[in-house]
Amino acid sequence: MEEREKSLAGTNPGNGSSPPLEQLLAEITIDGVDPKCSESDAEGVVTAKSDVLSGGSEPYIRFVVDEVQFAVPLRASLEVGRLPGITRLPNLPPWVSGISNIRGDVVSIVDLKRFFGRSASTGTAGGHMILLHNDCMKVGFRVDRLAGIASLGDTEANLISNPFTKGDITPYLAGVATTDASLLYLLDVELLLTSERMNRFRRV
Amino acid sequence: MGSQNSSIVSGFIDEVKTYIPSLHSGIETLHHEPDRSEVIQELHRLVHIIHGAASLVGLISLSHTASQMEDALEEVMTGGLFVNAPLLGAMAWTVGCFEAFVKGEVTDRDREVSIVTEAVGVFRRLRGLPESGDEEVMASFFDALGDDDAEAAFSPGFPEDEALIVSEDEEMALLQAEAPLDFEVSEGPGPLSGADDVAAFDPFSAEMSELEPEPCEEDFLLAEAPEMPVGEPALEKGPSLVAPEIIAVFYEEVEEHFELINRNLDALEVRVVCRMDIGADEKEMIRQIRRAVHTIKGASSLVGMTGLPAWAHRVEDLLDWLFEDAVTLAPDAVVALLKATDIMALYLSDPARVRIEEMAELEREFSRLTGLSSASGDARGLGGETVEPLEETAGIFDSHSRVPESLEILEVEEPLASPLAPLSSGTFRVGMEKLDELVNLASEQIIALSAFDQRLDAFLGTVAELDLSRARLRETSRNLEVGYEVKAIQQPGAAAGLANGGGADAFSDFDTLELDRYSEFNLMLRDLAEASVDIGEIHGVMQNFHSDFEGYITRQRVLLSELQGKLMHIRMAPMSVVTTRMRRAVREVADKLGRKVRLTIRGEGIELDRVIWEKLADPLLHILRNAVDHGIEDPRARKEAGKPETGVIVVSASREGNQVLIRIRDDGAGLNFGAIRQKAGQIPGVDAAALSDDDLVPLIFTPGFSSREEITETSGRGVGMDVVKTNIEELKGSVRISSPEVGNGTVLLVRIPLTLAVTRAILCTAGGQTFAVPLNEISDILRVYPENMIYEPMESVRVGDEVFPLFHLSRSLGLADAASSRNGVGESPVVLKVVSAERTAAFAVDTLLGQREIVIKSLGSHLQYVKGISGATVMGDGSLVPILNVSELFDDDAETSLPAARTGAGRTESPLEILVVDDSVSVRQVVVRLLEEQGWKTTSARDGVEALEKLAIKTPDLIVLDVEMPRMNGYEFLGARRSHPAYRHIPVIMLTSRSTAKYRDKARDLGADGYVVKPFDNGEFLTLIQSLTVK
Known part of the structure; x- marks a missing residue:
C-alpha cells in the first residue's frame, strides 16, 4: 500500500506548473522503478543539490546505461524526461531509434546503449531521454535511468578506462569521477556529437 | 558649391523652411513641459534632417551648426543632458540661425564662421565638454569648407555662354529670386538675379584672404586645392551621411515607383505598335511615368546620389516633352524610355555597370525624338555630347564637357518631395x-x-x-x-x-x-x-x-x-516580382543580338511562395534568353519567313489546382531538330538517327548539351537547360518543351507546386507503420486483382497494355520480410503507381488512410539525409509520420540490402501494449503510470464489458484484471475470454486485494496466467509481465 501511495503522490506534481530541472529529476528518481537504488539515488540528488547551491563546480546530469553511471554537463543538455513516442524510420542503423516530436521540433532519438555497442534498449530499460545539443545538432539520447544532478569539480581523476567489456566507448569519454564509492563516467558531448558516426547523415 | 545642383539646393531650402515653425513650436513646448520626450525626438529628427541634407547639398556651415544642436539633443534623449533654459535658449538661437541661412541673410564667410564657432562653443559648454575640443570640431568644419572652396575655385572656368543661356531662362531667374542659392560663397548683397549666377562664384583667392585668420588652414587649403578632381561633386560623399534607415526607406520607395514605371511602360509598349496620336490614355500613362521618375529623381538626390538624379532629370525632360508638346507617339520613343528607365534601375542595382556611351547615345536619341516633331528645337540644352558626371569617368571629361550638364540642372524643378514623409503604402518588411x-x-x-x-x-x-x-x-x-x-x-x-x-414523553399523544x-x-x-x-x-x-x-x-x-x-x-507574392527582371533580360539580349522582340506577360497576379519566385527567376530568365537567342530570328529572316519583324514572346501564368503553370511561348523558328539530332549523335550511347523528334526533345535537358557551335555570352556554353531543369526540379516542379510545328515557335511548360511548405499527400500504412506520400509523386492509385499480377521473372502488374514492376512498400522500406508483406497487402493489393522520368513502378501498401494537406518538416539537425525519406509531418495528435521520397525507393538493392534481422529488431523495439481493467480510478492510474514508465503502451477499461469492447478494437499483449467490478466482474470476463478464440491466447494477470486461496484457485481454473495481490511489489509485478509476454 505504501508503495502505491508513493506512486500516487508522484502522479500529482500539481503544486507547480513547471518544476525546475532538479526537482523534476529528483521526482523521476524517487518514483523510479528500482527500489533498491532509488534510496541511494535520492540521497545523491540531495547532496548534489547542495553542491550546486554552494557553487564553484559544474553541475552534471547523471544517468545510467546498462548499469554503468554516466554524466553529461548540464549546459550541454536541453531537457530530460521520459522517452517520448518514437516514429521509426527505414534505412537507418539500429542505434537510431527514430524521430520524435519534442515541442514541435523533429528530433532524432539515439539509443545510447546500442550506440555503445550493447544490446538494444527494450522493456523496462531505456525509458528515459536526455536531449543533448551543440551548435549544429540536437539529438535525444535514450538512456535507462536518470539519476539526478551531481556537481563535479575539476579535481576529479581523469583516468579513462572502458566501462564495458564489449563495445568501446572511450572515444566519447572526457574522464571518470568517483562519487559515493561508484565510478561516474563523464561523456564528452562535443566529441559525441561531432563523431563520424553521428555525422554520417549530413546532406551531401 | 560650384558643382552644386542649384535646383536641389532650392528644394532643400524650401524643405528647411517648412521645418522652422515646427522647431520653434517644439522649443516653445519644451519651455513649459521639459519632459516631453516625443517633442525632443521630433526636434532631433528635424535637426538631423537639416544636418544631413545640408551637408549633402553643400551648405557646410548650416550642416555644422545643425550638427551641434543634434549632438546636444541626442544627449538629452539618452538622458545625459537635461532640458533647461540655457539649452532651450541655445536651441532657439540655432533655429534663428537656420532661418537666417535659408533666408539668405548669411551671406559672408565671416558670419558663417562666427555662427558655427558660436554654436560649437555654446552647445559644447552646455554638454560639459572641454574647450580644448572645440578646435578639433572647428578644424573639421574648415576641412569640409575647404573642400567646398576647392570646388568653387573651378567655377570661373565655366565658359561665358553658360551665363548667356542661363540669363535667357526666365524661369531660372525666378527661381533664383525666390531662393538664393549661393549665399555660402558669394560676396555682396546676394544673388538676387539669375544673370549674376556665374559672377557670384567667388574667385579662389578671395576665399583665401577671408580665411587668413586661421593660418594653419591656409597651407592645408593650398595643398588640397589643386588635387581636387575636376568632376568630383561634393555630393558624392553623400550617402555615408544619410542614416541607413532612410536609405532603406528610399530603396523601398523607389522600388514601388519602378514597378509603376514598368507597368505603364509595358502597357505603352503593347499599345504603341506604330506611330500614333497620343490619346488620353497614353497621356495618363506618360504622366504617371513622369511623376514616378520625378519622385525617384528627388528622393535619390536627397539621399546623396548624383548620377541617378541627373539622369532621371534628362528622362523627365523627354517625358515632359512627350506629355506637353508631342502629338504623336512612336515605338522608338517607348523603346528609348524603356532603355532609359533600365539605366535608372541599374544605377540602383549595379552602378558600376552604368555605361556612359550608352547614355550618351540615348541622349542623342532623346534629342532626335524631341527635335523630330518639335520645331522649337532643343534650346533647353538637352542632348549634344552631354555626359553624366559619373565618379568613375570624372577624369575623362574636361570641364567643358560638363557645362551643358550643370546648366541643364539649373532648370526649374518642383519643390522636392521629402523622402522622410511617411509613405502611404503602409507596408512593413519582416525577415x-x-x-x-x-x-x-x-x-x-x-x-x-x-x-x-x-x-x-x-x-x-x-x-x-x-x-x-x-x-x-x-x-x-x-x-x-x-x-x-x-x-x-x-x-x-x-x-x-x-x-x-x-426525558418525559411529551409527544405521546401523537401517533x-x-x-x-x-x-x-x-x-x-x-x-x-x-x-x-x-x-x-x-x-x-x-x-x-x-x-x-x-x-x-x-x-x-x-x-x-x-x-x-x-x-x-x-509568403505568397505575385509573379510581378520577377517580371521586371524578365523584361530587362529580354531587352538586353534582344539589343545585343539585334533582334526585335516584344515580351507579353499574362497572369502577373498569379501568386507563389516568394522564395519559389526567387529560385525560379534564374531558370525563367534563362529560358527567356534562350527564346530570344535560339527562338526569335533576326528581323530580316523573319521578314523572309513572312512574319512580322518584331518577334513575340508570351509568358503566361495560371493556376491549375495545386500547381502554377507557366507557359513561355515564342513565335520564332522553333526547335532546330536537325542541329539537335546532330548534337545528340555525339552523346555516347544515343542513336540519334533512330530517335523521333519527340524523343529528341528531352535531350535538350541533358548536361552539356548545346546545339550552338560557337560559344557566345548569351548561350552555347552547354550549361543551361540542364541547370534550368535541375533548378525547377529542386522546387518539386517540372519543365517540358515542345515545338508544335516546325518554324512556328517553341512552347515551354513549367509546373511549380504552390508552396514548398505544405503539400497534399496520401497517408498509407506499410509494415504496420503510417507513411505519407506526396500526391505529386503518385500518378495513379489502383487496386490490383490477382489476374493482373505477374510473378515471374519479377513481381509485376499489368494494367491494360502496360506492365510495370510491383514493389512492396514495407519490403522496400525494410520493414517486413516477403511473406508478411504479402499478408499485409492481401490478395488484391492497393498500389500506388509512380511514374518518374526514368521508370514506372507500383508500390503495394497495406492500407490507404486517405488524403490530406501536410506540413513538411525536416527530420531535424541530426538526420539531414535518410534514404527514401524526404521529411516528416506532424499529425493532429502530435505524432510524426515520415514522408516518403518514392523515387529513391526504386533502387533494386533496397530490397536485398536490408537484412531480415532488422525486422526482428524492429519488432522487439515496439512497446508492449497492456490493457488494464479495474473499476477504481486510482488503481488504474497507479498501474498505468507504472507500466508507461517502462515505455509500454496502455489502454484502460472500467469493467469487463468495456474491456471486451476495447479488445475488439485492438488486441493487447497482456491484460491486467481486477476481480470485483460492476456489470461484468473479472471471473465473468475470464469466462468470456476463454470462449472467444481470438482472445484466448492473451495472457491475463489478476490484480486484486482478495488474497485467499479460494479466489486464487477460481482464477486459475478460469485460465488466468498470474495472480497478484494488492498491494504489490512493483519489481515482481513487472517481472511477471515480462515473463508472460516473452514469446
Whole structure:
C-alpha cells in the first residue's frame, strides 16, 4: 500500500506548473522503478543539490546505461524526461531509434546503449531521454535511468578506462569521477556529437 | 558649391523652411513641459534632417551648426543632458540661425564662421565638454569648407555662354529670386538675379584672404586645392551621411515607383505598335511615368546620389516633352524610355555597370525624338555630347564637357518631395525567418489544441464516471432511507430515547406516524441524500463546462486554421516580382543580338511562395534568353519567313489546382531538330538517327548539351537547360518543351507546386507503420486483382497494355520480410503507381488512410539525409509520420540490402501494449503510470464489458484484471475470454486485494496466467509481465 501511495503522490506534481530541472529529476528518481537504488539515488540528488547551491563546480546530469553511471554537463543538455513516442524510420542503423516530436521540433532519438555497442534498449530499460545539443545538432539520447544532478569539480581523476567489456566507448569519454564509492563516467558531448558516426547523415 | 545642383539646393531650402515653425513650436513646448520626450525626438529628427541634407547639398556651415544642436539633443534623449533654459535658449538661437541661412541673410564667410564657432562653443559648454575640443570640431568644419572652396575655385572656368543661356531662362531667374542659392560663397548683397549666377562664384583667392585668420588652414587649403578632381561633386560623399534607415526607406520607395514605371511602360509598349496620336490614355500613362521618375529623381538626390538624379532629370525632360508638346507617339520613343528607365534601375542595382556611351547615345536619341516633331528645337540644352558626371569617368571629361550638364540642372524643378514623409503604402518588411517562426508557432498551436481536445475527451469520460458513482450513491442512500429509516421510526421508544435523552414523553399523544422523530442516523441519511443530489448538480455543471469547452475549442480551431492560412498567404507574392527582371533580360539580349522582340506577360497576379519566385527567376530568365537567342530570328529572316519583324514572346501564368503553370511561348523558328539530332549523335550511347523528334526533345535537358557551335555570352556554353531543369526540379516542379510545328515557335511548360511548405499527400500504412506520400509523386492509385499480377521473372502488374514492376512498400522500406508483406497487402493489393522520368513502378501498401494537406518538416539537425525519406509531418495528435521520397525507393538493392534481422529488431523495439481493467480510478492510474514508465503502451477499461469492447478494437499483449467490478466482474470476463478464440491466447494477470486461496484457485481454473495481490511489489509485478509476454 505504501508503495502505491508513493506512486500516487508522484502522479500529482500539481503544486507547480513547471518544476525546475532538479526537482523534476529528483521526482523521476524517487518514483523510479528500482527500489533498491532509488534510496541511494535520492540521497545523491540531495547532496548534489547542495553542491550546486554552494557553487564553484559544474553541475552534471547523471544517468545510467546498462548499469554503468554516466554524466553529461548540464549546459550541454536541453531537457530530460521520459522517452517520448518514437516514429521509426527505414534505412537507418539500429542505434537510431527514430524521430520524435519534442515541442514541435523533429528530433532524432539515439539509443545510447546500442550506440555503445550493447544490446538494444527494450522493456523496462531505456525509458528515459536526455536531449543533448551543440551548435549544429540536437539529438535525444535514450538512456535507462536518470539519476539526478551531481556537481563535479575539476579535481576529479581523469583516468579513462572502458566501462564495458564489449563495445568501446572511450572515444566519447572526457574522464571518470568517483562519487559515493561508484565510478561516474563523464561523456564528452562535443566529441559525441561531432563523431563520424553521428555525422554520417549530413546532406551531401 | 560650384558643382552644386542649384535646383536641389532650392528644394532643400524650401524643405528647411517648412521645418522652422515646427522647431520653434517644439522649443516653445519644451519651455513649459521639459519632459516631453516625443517633442525632443521630433526636434532631433528635424535637426538631423537639416544636418544631413545640408551637408549633402553643400551648405557646410548650416550642416555644422545643425550638427551641434543634434549632438546636444541626442544627449538629452539618452538622458545625459537635461532640458533647461540655457539649452532651450541655445536651441532657439540655432533655429534663428537656420532661418537666417535659408533666408539668405548669411551671406559672408565671416558670419558663417562666427555662427558655427558660436554654436560649437555654446552647445559644447552646455554638454560639459572641454574647450580644448572645440578646435578639433572647428578644424573639421574648415576641412569640409575647404573642400567646398576647392570646388568653387573651378567655377570661373565655366565658359561665358553658360551665363548667356542661363540669363535667357526666365524661369531660372525666378527661381533664383525666390531662393538664393549661393549665399555660402558669394560676396555682396546676394544673388538676387539669375544673370549674376556665374559672377557670384567667388574667385579662389578671395576665399583665401577671408580665411587668413586661421593660418594653419591656409597651407592645408593650398595643398588640397589643386588635387581636387575636376568632376568630383561634393555630393558624392553623400550617402555615408544619410542614416541607413532612410536609405532603406528610399530603396523601398523607389522600388514601388519602378514597378509603376514598368507597368505603364509595358502597357505603352503593347499599345504603341506604330506611330500614333497620343490619346488620353497614353497621356495618363506618360504622366504617371513622369511623376514616378520625378519622385525617384528627388528622393535619390536627397539621399546623396548624383548620377541617378541627373539622369532621371534628362528622362523627365523627354517625358515632359512627350506629355506637353508631342502629338504623336512612336515605338522608338517607348523603346528609348524603356532603355532609359533600365539605366535608372541599374544605377540602383549595379552602378558600376552604368555605361556612359550608352547614355550618351540615348541622349542623342532623346534629342532626335524631341527635335523630330518639335520645331522649337532643343534650346533647353538637352542632348549634344552631354555626359553624366559619373565618379568613375570624372577624369575623362574636361570641364567643358560638363557645362551643358550643370546648366541643364539649373532648370526649374518642383519643390522636392521629402523622402522622410511617411509613405502611404503602409507596408512593413519582416525577415523570412520571423515569418517562418510564426507559421511554426501556428502549427504548434494547432497540435497543442488537438492534445487539449483529446484530454477533454478523457475529461468527459471521467465526468461520465462521476455520474455512475453518483447513481450508485443515490441508489444506496435511497435503499437506506427506504429500508432502515422506516425501521428506525417504527421503534419509537428507542428513537425518542436518542432524541430526548430519555426525558418525559411529551409527544405521546401523537401517533408515531403523525410526528417524525429524528435520530442521528436519520440526519446522516439526509446528509447522504443531499450529498448525492449535490454531486448530481456538480456533474451537471461539469457537463455544461465540457460542452462550453468544446465550443471554445471548435472556435479556436477555426481561428487557428484561418491564422495558419493567412500566414502562409503572406509568403505568397505575385509573379510581378520577377517580371521586371524578365523584361530587362529580354531587352538586353534582344539589343545585343539585334533582334526585335516584344515580351507579353499574362497572369502577373498569379501568386507563389516568394522564395519559389526567387529560385525560379534564374531558370525563367534563362529560358527567356534562350527564346530570344535560339527562338526569335533576326528581323530580316523573319521578314523572309513572312512574319512580322518584331518577334513575340508570351509568358503566361495560371493556376491549375495545386500547381502554377507557366507557359513561355515564342513565335520564332522553333526547335532546330536537325542541329539537335546532330548534337545528340555525339552523346555516347544515343542513336540519334533512330530517335523521333519527340524523343529528341528531352535531350535538350541533358548536361552539356548545346546545339550552338560557337560559344557566345548569351548561350552555347552547354550549361543551361540542364541547370534550368535541375533548378525547377529542386522546387518539386517540372519543365517540358515542345515545338508544335516546325518554324512556328517553341512552347515551354513549367509546373511549380504552390508552396514548398505544405503539400497534399496520401497517408498509407506499410509494415504496420503510417507513411505519407506526396500526391505529386503518385500518378495513379489502383487496386490490383490477382489476374493482373505477374510473378515471374519479377513481381509485376499489368494494367491494360502496360506492365510495370510491383514493389512492396514495407519490403522496400525494410520493414517486413516477403511473406508478411504479402499478408499485409492481401490478395488484391492497393498500389500506388509512380511514374518518374526514368521508370514506372507500383508500390503495394497495406492500407490507404486517405488524403490530406501536410506540413513538411525536416527530420531535424541530426538526420539531414535518410534514404527514401524526404521529411516528416506532424499529425493532429502530435505524432510524426515520415514522408516518403518514392523515387529513391526504386533502387533494386533496397530490397536485398536490408537484412531480415532488422525486422526482428524492429519488432522487439515496439512497446508492449497492456490493457488494464479495474473499476477504481486510482488503481488504474497507479498501474498505468507504472507500466508507461517502462515505455509500454496502455489502454484502460472500467469493467469487463468495456474491456471486451476495447479488445475488439485492438488486441493487447497482456491484460491486467481486477476481480470485483460492476456489470461484468473479472471471473465473468475470464469466462468470456476463454470462449472467444481470438482472445484466448492473451495472457491475463489478476490484480486484486482478495488474497485467499479460494479466489486464487477460481482464477486459475478460469485460465488466468498470474495472480497478484494488492498491494504489490512493483519489481515482481513487472517481472511477471515480462515473463508472460516473452514469446
